[in-house]
Amino acid sequence: xxxxTEVPAEPAPSLVTVVxxxxxxxxxxxxxxITTAATIIGAFVFGVPSIIAVVINYVKRGEARGTFLESHFxxxxxxxxxxxxxxxxxxMMFVTFVGIPLAVMxxxxxxxxxxxxxxxxxxxCAIESRCIRTDDYGPDAYPAKGIKLRVAI
Numbered sequence: 001x002x003x004x005t006e007v008p009a010e011p012a013p014s015l016v017t018v019v020x021x022x023x024x025x026x027x028x029x030x031x032x033x034i035t036t037a038a039t040i041i042g043a044f045v046f047g048v049p050s051i052i053a054v055v056i057n058y059v060k061r062g063e064a065r066g067t068f069l070e071s072h073f074x075x076x077x078x079x080x081x082x083x084x085x086x087x088x089x090x091x092m093m094f095v096t097f098v099g100i101p102l103a104v105m106x107x108x109x110x111x112x113x114x115x116x117x118x119x120x121x122x123x124x125c126a127i128e129s130r131c132i133r134t135d136d137y138g139p140d141a142y143p144a145k146g147i148k149l150r151v152a153i
Contacts, residue, residue, distance in 0.1 A: 011067035016125075018060050019072050023122040025053035026076065030115055040111030045084050054080045071131040072121060079117040086110035 029050040033043030044050050054077065061073040090106035093099035124130055 011064060011069045015060065015063055015067070015069055018056065019064075019069050019076075019125055020122075022053045022056055022073075022076055023118060023125065025049040025056075026079070026118045027122070029053075030118060033111065039107055041083055041087055041090075041107050041114060044111075044114050045080070045087050050080060068129065068131045069125070072125050075117070075121045075132040079114060079121070083110055083114050086113075 026044065026049070029044045029047035030040060032038060032047055032049070033040035036043070038047075057073050057077050057080075061070070061077070064070040064073050086106055087110070090103040090110070093103035093106060121132060124132060
């Protein structure tokens, strides 16, 4: 027989601080991209603050299992890797003369997308204290608390 384990409804305060730190590091990378000669997406993917943030994500995400912060760790990790993927696609387009305008559009769109992801994720964590997505963390995730989750794209 399999035993059911209790899911902690409230994360440890130190773990909430870690999530805020990771969002702050990502936001710092975005700020560097906005205020310097670097591109937004380039500073986000290749900037030291974002790389440190992703390492922290991988180290700490196990501690968030079963809390609403689990979705934030996943959101942050996916944001980084999908941004990296869009950088690779843009770089491949940039190789050809014809692809340069498309590459610029990819870099701009990816930059706006990353800003949206970091801002909306941080907002949901800091202000709303809720999960990011419900497909991984459905309404039955926290039955003791009766938390209602909404879908966020």
